[in-house]
Amino acid sequence: MQLPHRSDLQFSHIGLYVTDLPRMARFYKQALRFTQTDEGDLGPVQLVFLSRDPNEHHQLVLATGRPADMAFNVVNQISFRVPDLGALRGFHDRLLAEGATDMAPVTHGNAVSVYCRDPEGNRLELFMDTPWYCEQPLKEPIDLGQSDEAILAQAEAIARRLPKFMSRAQWQAEVARRMQEDQNA
Known part of the structure; x- marks a missing residue:
């Protein structure tokens, strides 16, 4: 087999x-x-x-x-990747216009995200990857009204505070190596 x-x-x-x-x-x-x-x-x-x-x-x-009377929603979140901060801002505005609730722009260091709820309370995340890796979970508020440069500088500063900070490329290579080991185990 x-x-x-x-x-x-x-x-x-x-x-x-x-x-x-x-x-x-x-x-x-x-x-x-x-x-x-x-x-x-x-x-x-x-x-x-x-x-x-x-x-x-x-x-x-x-x-x-x-x-209609579900006391607990089993969907933790549905996540969508966007290519850049401009797209993230555009979807943020569209989501607000279409009635999304609980809007929360944040950074995870390794991403800049917008969290919200759809009309039935499912949590959505729209995110843009940053060039860095840092340990998760990490979530700090961010102001999408800032310039792209300011947002990325804030995300990087937050990520750099953590001891395992590295480039996304370094992290991807390490995870690929671990996945290969898991596959061969």
Whole structure:
């Protein structure tokens, strides 16, 4: 039997149960610019398929059936990478305009993020990687009204305070080595 390689498994999509399917589909299409690729019924469940990648039929599927009185949301967060601070600011503004709540711009040292909640309380994170690694968890508020240079300088200063600070490239090489060891174990 051949053992699978790390590249044999790639994350593709996530599905969320929702209470208000039209509202949630509209939010993800308007705030995060997803395109609806399909919709339909599967027995009693209505589904909406959404993607931002033409190579993926869907990256997010919304399905009816979430109880309206759920006391606890099992979704910790859904995270989306953006290429730069300009895109992060643009999505921040779109999310606010579309009714996202609990907006919190932060830095983790290794990223600059915006956290918020969608209309049904699922936590979203939009983030931009920085060129550094530092231990996690780390979360400090950041002001997106500052210049790109000031934000990156603040993120780097925060990351440099920690003893394991290194470049992202160094960290990636170390993690690749550890993954290779795990694969061969």
